[in-house]
Amino acid sequence: MQSDSKTLAGLMGVCVADALGVPVEFSSRADRVSSPVETMFGYGTYNQPPGTWSDDSSLTFCLADSMCWGFSLDAIADSFCRWYSDNYWTPHGNLFDIGNSTAKAIERLKQGVPPLEAGGKDEHSNGNGSLMRILPLAYYHKNLDFSQLIERVHNVSSITHAHLRCQIACGIYISIAVCLLNDSAPKSAYLQGIQNAREIYSQDVYANERPHFERVFSGDISSLPEESINSNGYVINTLEAALWCFLNTSSYREAVLKAVNLGGDTDTTAAVTGGLAGIYYGVNNIPQEWIDQIARKDDIIYLARRLNSAMKND
Template sequence: MLTTAKILSGLMGLCVGDALGVPVEFTSRAERIESPVTSMLGYGAWNVPPGTWSDDSSLTFCLAECLCSGFSLDAIANSFRRWYNEGYWTPHGDVFDIGNTTLVAIANLQQGTPPLKAGGTSEMSNGNGSLMRILPMVYYHKSLNFSELIEQTHQVSCITHAHARSQIACGIYISIAVSLLEGAEPQTAYIKGLANIHKIYSASDYTSQMPHFTRVFSGEIAKLTVEEIRSSGYVIDTLEASLWCLLNSSSYSEAVLKAVNLGGDTDTTAAVTGGLAGIYYGVENIPQEWIEQIARKQDIIDLAARFEAAVYKL
């Protein structure tokens, strides 16, 4: 049964990870080894107070809000425009971080480009900007058959990131998240999620991209050393890092702190990790002192309740 608590676990898990990473975004791994993050900090990279989340959470909440009214690409695209233009679903009323590919896509939307045509399709358009916000799609898993869920996941990615590689990364992530939501422990969810999604990607137009996912589909991402894990803004790096952090941790806090302390794109690596870890460990196992510091905490709780109510009307 999909409860408000299960939805909140993912949304808050993502948001807390994001907020933990915001103050140290762009710092190096060497800096994080020398001075590891262990608590909710503030200011730093963006000079914002503790508990401030970035575009990762903002766009995640935009998507979740739209899904409360059913699946509409036009509505989702419009919410992204509202975020950029009006500060909609921002922690403090202003946008302080946006990826280049997302910025170009929103400019295209502003000019009337249809949502499925707005996102970047070039090799260089494979940042992690759609992966970071795709998590709410997992809560539609009981309302759609699996192939429909993945197809809609691809479409949501395409609004900003339309290259097949970004679509696949989102599909893999949602497939694994579905297994976690159904109660599998992380390693089992990883293997099951890969098996389910492989059926789609091995018999589709996406096969040419499969070599880029060799390490993920090996089923052994957890066995890589930390030196082999990259934490840049590239979508493959973020997917690999988030799975590695989840699979090499035994609590929510360990997983997201591991992600932040990889350095680099700290907020997104921790957000993507935190979404999965939140689903598995539950909101009750996210440190309460972190949740208490999160900006607009009650709005996020209310969003989860609306989403749960909406899912049961589908």
């Protein structure tokens, strides 16, 4: 394992956290308070063995794999279709979890709708299905200027989630991830990340959406009480919850378990948290006993090496 690879740390950070949340997805916060998740286990909601990751990681890996060959929205969209139809980048050769917006968009892709026109754009298309898979784009941070990077983020979100709110959430998340890749500490990465994002989202086209991000842009998300943090599938809530968990903890283990134990959309809240926590704390600080249980661990390690090499040669 490449112990110093921030690429592996991010991918494994998403995946391990996702797998921690899979067995308790849709459980209530009260359930998690009375019976908190403390380590990797299996079965539960989807009756899957320990170390099984969901669509969050599958689509993250599809994106990362596509990036190894260059940047192509058509290729990314095709990889999503292969996952949906042919079980590509699934943990055990079967698809067991998919969000409604993602399923509808992939059906449109299969009918020949271009990638930038496939994702839903209405108010009800603001789930977390693009945020959960967007992290690999942060690894372009040395190859593109910031505005170009965010444009790619918006386009990749739009394959399944084209509403401006989803695009902005993904942009803010990637902006913070880039600061972490540049060795900022969590609070500094958050503050600098939202400042960099604010320069993009101050444009008039985003004016109607900015109020939805008021708590994130306040720079003070970590001070909110837990009862004000929602952990359902709405993209704003997932972004807020992930930042809150990351900023209020001091290790990978603590961050992702806090996310899982919020209940609700446990796998996605944890995966989004885990991407940031993985990058910051490093793969060596992801508990080895959790990594050892991850389905297709060696394939993920190899994917990270390929992506790392591709980013150096881009």
